[in-house]
Amino acid sequence: xxxxxxxxxxxxxxxxxxxxxxxxxxxxxxxxxxxxxxxxxxxxxxxxxxxxxxxxxxxxxxxxxxxxxxxxxxxxxxxxxxxxxxxxxxxxxxxxxxxxxxxxxxxxxxxxxxxxxxxxxxxxxxxxxxxxxxxxxxxxxxxxxxxxxxxxxxxxxxxxxxxxxxxxxxxxxxxxxxxxxxxxxxxxxxxxxxxxxxxxxxxxxxxxxxxxxxxxxxxxxxxxxxxxxxxxxxxxxxxxxxxxxxxxxxxxxxxxxxxxxxxxxxxxxxxxxxxxxxxxxxxxxxxxxxxxxxxxxxxxxxxxxxxxxxxxxxxxxxxxxxxxxxxxxxxxxxxxxxxxxxxxxxxxxxxxxxxxxxxxxxxxxxxxxxxxxxxxxxxxxxxxxxxxxxxxxxxxxxxxxxxxxxxxxxxxxxxxxxxxxxxxxxxxxxxxxxxxxxxxxxxxxxxxxxxxxxxxxxxxxxxxxxxxxxxxxxxxxxxxxxxxxxxxxxxxxxxxxxxxxxxxxxxxxxxxxxxxxxxxxxxxxxxxxxxxxxxxxxxxxxxxxxxxxxxxxxxxxxxxxxxxxxxxxxxxxxxxxxxxxxxxxxxxxxxxxxxxxxxxxxxxxxxxxxxxxxxxxxxxxxxxxxxxxxxxxxxxxxxxxxxxxxxxxxxxxxxxxxxxxxxxxxxxxxxxxxxxxxxxxx
RNA sequence: GGGCGCGUAGCUCAGUUGGAUAGAGCAUCUGCCUUCUAAGCAGAGGGUCGCAGGUUCGAGUCCUGCCGCGCCUACCA
Numbered sequence: 001x002x003x004x005x006x007x008x009x010x011x012x013x014x015x016x017x018x019x020x021x022x023x024x025x026x027x028x029x030x031x032x033x034x035x036x037x038x039x040x041x042x043x044x045x046x047x048x049x050x051x052x053x054x055x056x057x058x059x060x061x062x063x064x065x066x067x068x069x070x071x072x073x074x075x076x077x078x079x080x081x082x083x084x085x086x087x088x089x090x091x092x093x094x095x096x097x098x099x100x101x102x103x104x105x106x107x108x109x110x111x112x113x114x115x116x117x118x119x120x121x122x123x124x125x126x127x128x129x130x131x132x133x134x135x136x137x138x139x140x141x142x143x144x145x146x147x148x149x150x151x152x153x154x155x156x157x158x159x160x161x162x163x164x165x166x167x168x169x170x171x172x173x174x175x176x177x178x179x180x181x182x183x184x185x186x187x188x189x190x191x192x193x194x195x196x197x198x199x200x201x202x203x204x205x206x207x208x209x210x211x212x213x214x215x216x217x218x219x220x221x222x223x224x225x226x227x228x229x230x231x232x233x234x235x236x237x238x239x240x241x242x243x244x245x246x247x248x249x250x251x252x253x254x255x256x257x258x259x260x261x262x263x264x265x266x267x268x269x270x271x272x273x274x275x276x277x278x279x280x281x282x283x284x285x286x287x288x289x290x291x292x293x294x295x296x297x298x299x300x301x302x303x304x305x306x307x308x309x310x311x312x313x314x315x316x317x318x319x320x321x322x323x324x325x326x327x328x329x330x331x332x333x334x335x336x337x338x339x340x341x342x343x344x345x346x347x348x349x350x351x352x353x354x355x356x357x358x359x360x361x362x363x364x365x366x367x368x369x370x371x372x373x374x375x376x377x378x379x380x381x382x383x384x385x386x387x388x389x390x391x392x393x394x395x396x397x398x399x400x401x402x403x404x405x406x407x408x409x410x411x412x413x414x415x416x417x418x419x420x421x422x423x424x425x426x427x428x429x430x431x432x433x434x435x436x437x438x439x440x441x442x443x444x445x446x447x448x449x450x451x452x453x454x455x456x457x458x459x460x461x462x463x464x465x466x467x468x469x470x471x472x473x474x475x476x477x478x479x480x481x482x483x484x485x486x487x488x489x490x491x492x493x494x495x496x497x498x499x500x501x502x503x504x505x506x507x508x509x510x511x512x513x514x515x516x517x518x519x520x521x522x523x524x525x526x527x528x529x530x531x532x533x534x535x536x537x538x539x540x541x542x543x544x545x546x547x548x549x550x551x552x553x554x555x556x557x558x559x560x561x562x563x564x565x566x567x568x569x570x571x572x573x574x575x576x577x578x579x580x581x582x583x584x585x586x587x588x589x590x591x592x593x594x595x596x597x598x599x600x601x602x603x604x605x606x607x608x609x610x611x612x613x614x615x616x617x618x619x620x621x622x623x624x625x626x627x628x629x630x631x632x633x634x635x636x637x638x639x640x641x642x643x644x645x646x647x648x649x650x651x652x653x654x655x656x657x658x659x660x661x662x663x664x665x666x667x668x669x670x671x672x673x674x675x676x677x678x679x680x681x682x
Numbered sequence: 683g684g685g686c687g688c689g690u691a692g693c694u695c696a697g698u699u700g701g702a703u704a705g706a707g708c709a710u711c712u713g714c715c716u717u718c719u720a721a722g723c724a725g726a727g728g729g730u731c732g733c734a735g736g737u738u739c740g741a742g743u744c745c746u747g748c749c750g751c752g753c754c755u756a757c758c759a
Contacts, residue, residue: 067702076701079739089739113702114739153759194758249758328757337685337755344684350757357759420686421754448687449753472751479758500721520721531707532695535687537752544694544708548721551695551707558721569718614698626696629706640723660718682721 033609034129038105038121042073045103046096050077053099054085068600071110071118078115089115105129123599124590130606130662131581131589141180143409146368147173147445150187150282150289151415153195154274156233157226158281159483160540161416161450161476167529167675168447169414170287171621174673179609179616184405188364189294189392191271192256193357194249195478199229200256200266201248202236211265218273226277227485229270234481253354259300268296279382279390281486285522286675289390291405293367297376297393298360306372307363307429308349316432317348327351336428337421346425358422362429369438370407371430378402410441412619417446417535445619447534451475452484453541460484473539484540493521496546497554505681516679520554523676527553530625530674551629553676559632560671560678562639563664569645570657580658583651592655597641601634602659605666612673621674628670635663 039062046060058081063074078093085092093115100109107122149169152162169185176183190196203209209217218225240249255263275292282288298304308329311317317329329349337344348359366372376393380400383389391402415423423444430439451473457464462482468474476483498517505513528545532538548554567577593599608627615623644660647653668678 063701064698065702066705070702074701079701082739116702190759198758325757330757344755347757352757354757356757361759415759416753417687418753419759422759424685446686451752475753504719504721536695537688539694541694547708549708550721552721554721555707558719562719562722566718611698618698622696623698626706633706636722637724639718643718645718682719 033613034126034133035603035606036610036613037129038126039073039610041104042075042106042119045100046075046077049096049100054081056081056084065118068596070112070116071108071120072603073119073121074112075117075119076115078117082115093117122590123593124586126606127584127589127593127602128586130602131584131658142182144407145176145181145183146186146406146408146411147176147183147414148186148188148368148412149173149414149445150278150287151190152278153190153193153478154271154278155195155199156230156274156478157224158278158486159476159478160486160489161483162278163285163486163489163525164447164450164529164538165414165416166282166287167285167526168534168621169412169445170282170285170675171526171530171624171673172412172414172445172616172619174675175612175616175621175624178669178673179613184408185288185290186368186405187289187292189271189275189292190357191267191275192253192295192299194253195233196267196271197249197252197256198236198240199233199270200263201240201252202232203266203270204252204263205246205248206236206239207232209266211262211269214266215269218269224277225273229274230478230481230485233478237479250352250354254352256296257299257354259296276382281490283384284487284490285526286677288384288386288388290403291378292381292390292392293364293376293405294393295360295364297395298363299355300395301374301376303363303367303372303374304355304360306374307366308355308359310366310433311348311362311429314433316429320345325351331425331428331432335432336424358425361422361426365411365413365426365430365442366433366435368406368408368411369430369435369441371433371435371438375406378405408441410443411438412443412445414445414447417448420444420446443619445534448537449475450529450538450540452482453539455543456484456539456541459542473537489545490521490525492542493525493546494518497521497524497548500548501682508681512680516681519677519679520548520557520682523553523557523671524548525553526675527556527625530621531629533620533622553674554682556628556632556667556671557676557678558682559635559639560664560667561680561682563635563660563667564678565681566644566657566660567664573645577657577661578654580654580661583654584658588651588655592652597638598655598659601638602662604634605631605663608666608670612670624670624673628667628674631663631667631670635667638663 043060043062050056050058060075060077063076065071065074078089078096081092082089090111093111097109097111097117105122105125106119108120110118112118147169150162150166152158173183173185203214217228240246252263255261256267258264316335317331320326320328320330325345325347328347328351330345330347333344333346336346346358347356349355363372367374377395377397378391379394379398380389381392413423427439427442430442453473454464454469454471457474464474494517497520498514501513501517525545531551570577593602611627612624615621638659642656644653644656647656671678
């Protein structure tokens with residue numbers, strides 16, 4: 001709720017005319033699950049009757065019929081009971097309706113088909129409930145939920161795959177917050193891992209650069225340091241691939257882990273500079289973080305040592321004395337994978353003494369739940385334009401007090417599906433240490449990769465083998481330098497959007513056009529990444545991603561812009577929005593909502609909270625984007641079919657204005673959850 | 683070999699956890715800009731829900747077995 005208010009205020013600040021449209025009241029329609037309330041009423045009435053009449057305690061399933069003719073809700077309870085009572089469903093349905101009598105907010109119940117009970121709501125009552133609903137006040141309720149996302153290796157520019165991660169994570173965070181959950185956003189920085197080591201090795205061994213030379217390179221605006229590293233990483237990886245015995249990687253890795261020497265210094269420079277680039281890139285998409293825990297602190301503050309001690313003590317890991325893993329500390333496969341071979345143990349500490357990523361991740365996961373008995377020190381890393389500060393872990397005590405991070409009751413790790421094996425190992429680690437509850441509250445929020453369509457590869461000038469050309473998609477690879485850089489894509493989207501804006505609004509100042517084009521580009525990109533459900537591989541295609549028509553972000557934005565423009569037009573004609581609550585009585589609403597069209601539209605628009613809550617439960621942001629699209633479709637339809645400002649009947653005009661304002665509020669709210677802004681014009 | 687995921691319209695994808703006549707976007711075709719913005723609206727064609735069994739009042743959805751595709755199965759992440 002707090003977050004919502006902040007975002008509303010921010011928009012108010014940016015776009016002055018909202019103030020004018022909303023006029024005397026900035027009506028807060030959101031956070032009121034009115035539909036859900038009616039649903040609960042119904043459920044309760046049925047449950048009570050079941051208990052009283054049959055002595056049954058059954059969960060009462062309530063459906064929303066696909067066919068609007070069947071009413072707003074349907075109860076297939078009679079089918080359930082038919083088995084137990086050994087009676088025809090139709091007969092039971094009749095008995096239920098007869099016995100329950102009238103329910104608050106329900107206009108009629110009728111038997112349909114073989115024994116469905118169809119429910120028709122009292123439209124006037126429903127409309128009035130929407131009109132008068134008070135905002136909920138459950139701000140940040142419940143224990144803290146940690147969502148970890150983005151998590152890009154700080155050794156090169158971000159690409160589209162990283163964007164899917166960040167946008168999914170950020171949207172899920174917005175979904176949770178909009179439903180009143182207390183959320184902390186973490187972005188883990190693997191600054192001591194192999195990927196950073198490879199770039200450092202590239203600078204040191206391949207390019208013979210000193211730390212200060214690298215620092216100077218990182219400070220330059222052009223060429224962009226993250227792009228420089230993108231190329232160098234690919235070159236170094238290739239070189240190491242061809243000369244595997246050089247020992248560069250392990251020497252660099254050791255030095256970085258130890259934290260001193262030239263290689264370590266260079267590692268800090270590279271990781272530090274790249275993290276800043278990543279924060280910049282993500283901020284372009286409206287993505288912010290609360291805290292950046294770094295792997296170097298996991299090591300230097302002995303997090304790993306503490307976790308390792310626990311793991312060794314409980315026998316979760318043991319020192320392998322023979323076989324291919326001789327000399328390594330391993331976790332036996334049986335701990336994390338069902339039908340596995342004995343040989344599949346996971347190495348946690350390598351034979352050269354360095355820790356694998358998973359090992360450090362176990363320590364990190366323990367910390368997230370407050371199970372490690374240790375904490376980081378923190379320093380503010382940057383302040384976002386909205387005033388929010390992001391903190392970064394550090395290994396030295398600081399003067400300035402930091403917020404309390406960690407201590408979550410539930411943790412979502414947004415990590416791609418390829419790493420589910422490693423996530424299983426982390427959870428197994430927690431279980432082995434006896435943290436069963438926390439293991440169960442560790443959720444791998446997995447999603448499939450973003451790959452490139454063969455056509456996309458052709459667009460990028462990437463040569464494909466005969467075999468690859470026949471594949472549905474080609475996997476991106478940072479090692480091969482194969483992929484679409486995030487900022488390049490965003491730039492391209494803005495350029496495309498700007499051409500459209502320029503052709504439509506040549507009279508507006510350039511700065512405004514550019515801002516609108518950016519909002520549209522971000523809307524298109526975020527929506528594109530969200531419209532696919534998590535287990536679907538996205539075969540990235542420029543043509544699809546650059547589209548602003550049909551099921552896209554700009555389509556939804558356009559609907560919201562249209563809804564706002566009605567208010568602006570009204571204002572331009574010297575009128576203000578009516579006092580809806582006063583003018584629209586229950587009777588007036590009932591009269592207007594007799595029109596099936598209006599009723600269906602209002603109903604659809606009123607289900608935003610249900611849709612978001614359902615999406616939270618399903619862990620599926622795509623459900624929200626789909627709802628947003630449906631809502632926009634309904635409004636565009638409404639907008640096209642009913643002239644609002646020229647309506648001569650007073651009651652109807654007020655009603656139409658209210659519908660428009662309600663749609664506007666719901667569209668803005670849902671777009672806010674998707675992290676998509678509403679441009680001032682389109 | 684084992685684990686996970688996927689297979690639905692020409693293409694890309696949804697399908698509210700087992701419900702009523704399987705949906706949307708794109709593409710194709712036909713209409714609608716002198717009306718609150720056409721980034722829009724209305725309409726048409728397009729389906730053996732991979733295949734075969736099973737469970738039950740009822741299956742795209744659940745169970746089994748096949749077929750096809752992808753990812754994982756590193757002392758990378």
